Amino acid sequence: MLLVDDQELVRSGLRRILRRKDGFHVVAECADGDEVPIAVADHSPDVVVMDLRMKRVDGIEATRALQARDQTPPVLVLTTFDDDELLSGSLRAGAAGFVLKDSPAENLMRAVRTVAEGGACLDPAVTGRVLSTYRKAAFPSGGGTGTPDLLTARERDVLALIGRGRTNAEIATDLGISEVTVKSHIGHIFVKLDLRDRAAAIVYAFDHAIVTPGSLGS
Incomplete structure (x- = not known):
């Protein structure tokens, strides 16, 4: 698994939740979206946990860049931003799902497993609104x-x-x-x-x- 977030404190918290003893293995971390393609090429993670808001390259653009590559890992967006446009934009860019950062640890763990295994996982707290926004943009x-x-x-x-x-x-x-x-x-x-x-x-x-x-x- 690759962790992508511009805050070290957040990445540290994710490492404490996504522990090896529970079946997770963090192979690398990135502090910005422009670091993601090289990290994926070097470490071949089975899933990318991606923040949306970063200083140089945001999570949407980083996700879009990954989709242009062959054999790209699935992306799970993790964000504090309850923003329909941002979250639907991540789906249009190719993300397999999203989870809000204030979700319970169990929800995050399940979401990571689901996406890593080829499924899709959308946080139910905002799913209805986000899907409506996504539908309008992706399927006019x-x-x-x-x-x-x-x-x-x-x-x-x-x-x-x-x-x-x-x-x-x-x-x-x-x-x-x-x-x-x-x-x-x-x-x-x-x-x-x-x-x-x-x-x-x-x-x-x-x-x-x-x-x-x-x-x-x-």
Whole structure:
């Protein structure tokens, strides 16, 4: 895991929460967004925990820069800023989720694990507003073009679990199917509903009442 925050005190606090004995390993730290690409290349972290506000290069721009690279790790945004535009901007830049810094330690730990395993995790405290802002910017025509009735019952189950932040492995366990089958269902969902990624799938699930903000990550 790579920690990115311009405050040493914050990084120290994160290290105390994300401990090796709980399955976490901090391989490197960055004090600004412009340090991230080199740190990722040198240390190959499986997840980047990224602050939004930094002096030289902010978290959105640093996330966007990572998405231009091959085999980039997922990014979890961690911020004190309850700002819909900033948080939705992080999703548009390619972040896999966000958690507010005043969230309980358990929520942060779960979010890091979920994102590292390929899932998406959005802080329920601001999810509804942020998804609305994200939808307007990313899907000005109103979102995915397909309707939920295009999905099979199993595909709808998979979409609901994506919306709750489940990883492919967790979806497979929950539904009693293989990860290969889960990936196949996800591919069909994305094609049928014209969705580009998991964040877009969460937006769609939220907009069509397949999942509600309070159930994300639960």
